[in-house]
Amino acid sequence: MVKRNKNFAKLQAGYLFPEINRRKKEFMEKHPDADLISLGIGDTTEPLPQVVVEALKEVADEMGTVEGYSGYGDEQGLTELRKKVAEIFYPGLIEADELFISDGAKCDTGRLQMMFGNEMTIAVQDPSYPVYVDSAVIMGQTGSYVTEKKQFENIVYMPCTAENDFFPKLKKADIIYFCSPNNPTGAVATKEQLEHLVRFAKENDAIIVFDAAYAEFITDPNLPKTIYEIEGAKEVAIEVSSFSKPFGYTGVRLGWTVVPKELKYSDGTAVHNDWNRIMTTVFNGASNIIQKATLRSLNDEGLGEMKRLIAYYLQNAKIIKDALDKMGYQTYGGDNAPYIWVKTKSDNSWKAFNHILEETQIVTTPGSGFGPGGETYVRFSAFGHRKKIEEAVARLQKAVLEHI
Numbered sequence: 056m057v058k059r060n061k062n063f064a065k066l067q068a069g070y071l072f073p074e075i076n077r078r079k080k081e082f083m084e085k086h087p088d089a090d091l092i093s094l095g096i097g098d099t100t101e102p103l104p105q106v107v108v109e110a111l112k113e114v115a116d117e118m119g120t121v122e123g124y125s126g127y128g129d130e131q132g133l134t135e136l137r138k139k140v141a142e143i144f145y146p147g148l149i150e151a152d153e154l155f156i157s158d159g160a161k162c163d164t165g166r167l168q169m170m171f172g173n174e175m176t177i178a179v180q181d182p183s184y185p186v187y188v189d190s191a192v193i194m195g196q197t198g199s200y201v202t203e204k205k206q207f208e209n210i211v212y213m214p215c216t217a218e219n220d221f222f223p224k225l226k227k228a229d230i231i232y233f234c235s236p237n238n239p240t241g242a243v244a245t246k247e248q249l250e251h252l253v254r255f256a257k258e259n260d261a262i263i264v265f266d267a268a269y270a271e272f273i274t275d276p277n278l279p280k281t282i283y284e285i286e287g288a289k290e291v292a293i294e295v296s297s298f299s300k301p302f303g304y305t306g307v308r309l310g311w312t313v314v315p316k317e318l319k320y321s322d323g324t325a326v327h328n329d330w331n332r333i334m335t336t337v338f339n340g341a342s343n344i345i346q347k348a349t350l351r352s353l354n355d356e357g358l359g360e361m362k363r364l365i366a367y368y369l370q371n372a373k374i375i376k377d378a379l380d381k382m383g384y385q386t387y388g389g390d391n392a393p394y395i396w397v398k399t400k401s402d403n404s405w406k407a408f409n410h411i412l413e414e415t416q417i418v419t420t421p422g423s424g425f426g427p428g429g430e431t432y433v434r435f436s437a438f439g440h441r442k443k444i445e446e447a448v449a450r451l452q453k454a455v456l457e458h459i
């Protein structure tokens with residue numbers, strides 16, 4: 056019999072969202088008439104912009120013709136799409152060939168780990184999007200899970216708390232994962248904070264992996280939407296981003312990663328070259344139908360639709376946050392981010408999750424799923440139909456949530 060990759064045994068209780076789904080299913084089996092409202096996983100709910108739908112149909116029709124058919128494309132993405140994405144999201148900041156189109160930010164995060172290999176040390180914000188830690192474990196970058204600390208050996212945890220305004224004291228590691236707007240806390244780093252981060256990375260020979268999947272939720276013009284707004288960032292930072300949240304592409308799948316040519320390893324090799332090698336080796340390009348349709352949709356109409364979708368979810372966030380604030384909870388985020396991070400009385404966030412589920416039939420996300428720093432929090436997601444959000448708020452206001 057073949058020996059299993061021993062790193063899998065180190066992972067804790069499955070990936071967070073499958074675990075939430077398991078508990079949801081279990082609850083539904085016990086209460087088959089329950090009307091669950093999911094404010095758990097950050098999955099978009101509003102239909103695709105019409106401009107995208109039309110473009111998808113058009114491109115699909117063309118693919119059914121001899122002239123319009125295309126097969127494998129460049130693994131790095133359609134040249135025109137790379138140019139367009141660079142022009143819209145990084146005006147004057149990067150070159151189009153530094154941007155690689157992909158099937159999403161999560162997939163790129165996994166492929167980045169493959170590129171880094173198993174000898175890197177990583178630092179993460181605590182709490183953070185679980186993919187950084189779990190992919191590091193699978194790659195073999197970590198030791199075992201230490202139950203008392205609720206941490207993996209050889210991962211550097213940087214606590215993000217209300218006291219430090221959710222911007223951590225930075226710590227030394229080869230790779231620093233940093234997400235802004237943050238999942239799960241909803242915090243957005245200021246320009247000064249990102250300048251500090253870039254300076255720290257330079258002084259400590261670290262590479263920043265900046266996750267900007269929620270950048271389009273930033274409506275405050277003073278807050279940076281990309282790490283490349285910071286001088287010198289191209290020498291130290293990779294940025295991953297995505298159409299998932301702004302365009303409702305969570306199921307459609309399209310994202311990108313920027314690897315600037317200035318970014319080098321200690322032996323002088325450009326990281327860009329290795330990333331190109333990864334993308335051409337284990338990736339075969341994002342779907343040509345999606346890429347072409349997106350390219351055609353990135354016009355005034357499409358970008359207007361994007362703004363409308365973002366505004367819709369931000370209004371949801373405001374409804375949830377205002378209600379929880381009025382109920383006396385300490386809430387964070389939700390202004391330039393689709394997540395509201397809520398402090399609870401409970402010392403165990405799975406208990407708080409269960410309590411909310413039992414009392415209101417609302418699914419949230421327990422903070423501990425994002426790391427030990429989330430233990431006394433739950434996350435509410437603002438992705439949902441407005442009616443459901445309003446219903447959820449009404450239920451919360453009626454419920455007796457004495458344990459949270």
Ligand SMILES: Cc1ncc(COP(=O)(O)O)c(C=O)c1O
Nearest residue numbers: 159160161184238268297299310
């Ligand atoms: C911080 C963060 N990065 C990346 C992703 C995944 O993005 P994608 O759908 O492009 O894979 C998510 C999804 O929830 C996320 O929260």
